[in-house]
Amino acid sequence: MSYQLIDYITIYAKEWDNLVTEFLRHLAMTSFAVIFALLLAVPLGILITHSKLLSKIIIGFANIMQSIPCMALLALGIPILHVGETLAIFMVFVYAFLPILKSTYTGISSISPVSVEVARGIGLNRMQQLRRVKLPMAMPYIMSGIRIAAVGAVSTMTIAAFAGAKGLGWFIMLGMNSQNYPMTVMGAVAAAVMALALDYLLGRVERAFTSEGLLPQNEIKNQPPKIRLRKKAVAALLCSALVVASVFSYGFIIRPSGTSDKTIVVGTSNYTEVQILGEIYTELIESNTDYHVEQRFGLAGASVCFSSLESGGIDMFVEYTGTALMNLLGQPVDTDPNAVWNKVHDMMLEEHGIVTSKPLGFNNTYVMSVKPETAERYGISTLSQLLEKSPELSLGCTVEFIQREDCLPLLEKDYGAKFKDVKGLDASLRYTAIDNNEVDVVDAFATDALLSKLGLTMLEDDISFFPPYYAVNFVDADLLQADPELQEVLSRMDGKIDDKTMAAMNAQVDIDGMTASEVAHHFLVENDLVPVA
Known part of the structure; x- marks a missing residue:
């Protein structure tokens, strides 16, 4: 299905208020997740530089946590955190934590022992060495980790829609469910704009707080102290504005829902x-x-x-x-x-x-569905006829349909179904797949509007296979x-x-x-x- 520019303009006009609300909600949840990760990962990254064993344990644990799929992490967190914004923030915190931790550890560890010895030789204590030597020298590494974590967090937070927390992923999900591509694009573009804006902001912070002596030769400008101080002030002001916007969003958009x-x-x-x-x-x-x-x-x-x-x-x-x-x-x-x-x-x-x-x-029972031309080509109008022709057809269905004992496994076991290919798809994506001729059959639901929207033929369940x-x-x-x-x-x-x-x-x-x-x-x-x- 093709869309014109007017379709995109119309969806923005209609959903503008909701888009602003969910943009701010998304920003608040993302910011809190990254801030919490920053507050924990940087001190911990500094701490583990003093012990190789501890660094292996902490980084190894962080790697394990990040390897858990998003949806699995959501499911595991529900009994403790329940669905909603807190669960979404926790999920993104987990994925933002590792890049900041590893970049901090790498930045501090890469500092030459000679530099540390010089700092000790001029009388600096351990805290002064950290504040005046180690952190400034490690700043490019730390900021690189923070930027990676922030941009990744914006993307990962779109999964918050599946945790009942909405955000920009809500528009992507709605668009996928109804094959409304302008709606999906609206959510995706807004997320991309947010990611670019955060990366730009953090880039300003990195340039402002990185010592010129650590910059590449072609970037050193030997600016007066007053100009460098002004840049730091602007960067700090921008960060403060981000925090204020996040707190505002949390206080006036997220929190009132349960007051x-x-x-x-x-x-x-x-x-x-x-x-x-x-x-x-x-x-x-x-x-x-x-x-x-x-x-x-x-x-x-x-x-x-x-x-x-x-x-x-x-x-x-x-x-x-x-x-x-x-x-x-x-x-x-x-x-x-x-x-x-x-x-x-x-x-x-x-x-x-x-x-x-x-x-x-x-x-709303299952109803196996095909395109009219597929029904005509293979001569199928009932479920029993579909089963006979299954070796020649590819099936696109939900993962649930593949796994449930009363669905595909039972069709294969008791009725001899043997599809040429079986693809596990999201409920909405299976309609996209059949519309694009990537699969021949889908496991539709009787009341799905997309059946009529795509003109699919519903096959009669002549063997009374599906339960109520x-x-x-x-x-x-x-x-x-x-x-x-x-x-x-x-x-x-x-x-x-x-x-x-x-x-x-x-x-x-x-x-x-x-x-x-x-x-x-x-x-x-x-x-x-x-x-x-």
Whole structure:
């Protein structure tokens, strides 16, 4: 799909306020992560220069921490830090720590022993040697590490969107989910601008605080002390402005979200449908109760939402009965909708203290999909025909579909499926892959708007392979027990959304370009669930 310049201008105009907010949020989280890394890594880098054994242990540990994938680090941090900005800052801190630590250690260690001996000979004590000789001589190394850490932190912080902390990664994720490339480009460009600005700022600091004697011969200008002092003052002022901007952003953008005495945290996974439902519950609660809702949208899948609910990071999230039965509770596949809901309801309440709502009404089950020309070429319109032709076709599906025993493994084991190639893809990227003819088949969901947007053919499940996936709301039982009125408000959504309505709402976001909150509001007003403004 091609986009014109006007499309990019339109998206900037529409999302400008949100872009500024998330730019400041991203800046605050990135700055805090790098500052915390700086405050710990520089002293530690100096300390370990006195012991080779200690340096090997500390640097080795930092290397191990940095080798942990971002998503794994998020998952490991949820039980302790919960989802949100704190978890995102911690994650980026881990990745910013090592470059600063190693550059500090290298800078101090590379100083000639002769220089240290001269400093000692003129009567400088160890602290004076550090302040007046070692740190100035190591400054180019230290600043190099800080610049690498800062630029890398801006990029890594885009993953914060998957920790419920939004930031500029939020626009990238939204754009990927709806194949809205101007939205993705907007987030990516803003992140690039921030990275370049931080690198420029830190470059000014490096030049201002690096002794001219350490510069290359062609860069030495022999400037008067007054000019050098002025440059240091400007650099310090710019750094101070960055810190102030970060504190401002934290104080006025991040912190107010949870300041209410009565706060409910609503979480969602990272795709359009559940974000619409999250917005519906947000407005439903705030319009009919005295609760304030804090949103933790875009979490990295059902398991992260479930873990967050169990650990107290969120209070509710929408998921599907089939996913809950097999993925979250580890139970065998069952194709009876009532039996699945009853089992999920009972096990969630008894084993996890979580209340399962009645189904919202629609069944978003898997539906294998292909391009019309693929269906015609291979003569496939049903799942059984797809399985017969599978050796000639490549499958692009989510990693979850590959791993779950009730999905691809079961198709291979019991039905003889043997696809020519299987590619594990992000939920949104699998649509990009089939649109670009990189795969032939995708594991779509029945209510996905991108099915109609890309004109894909949905194959009939003639063997009744896929279990029911009715949407339900999972809520902390203690919360509902403490407030029966809230339970009554939430129950107003039971049975309210059928397959056609949910697909239409998804299309309004993914095709028509409306926001999830706009779509949610229209639905609530049309169904008399909130007062008309």
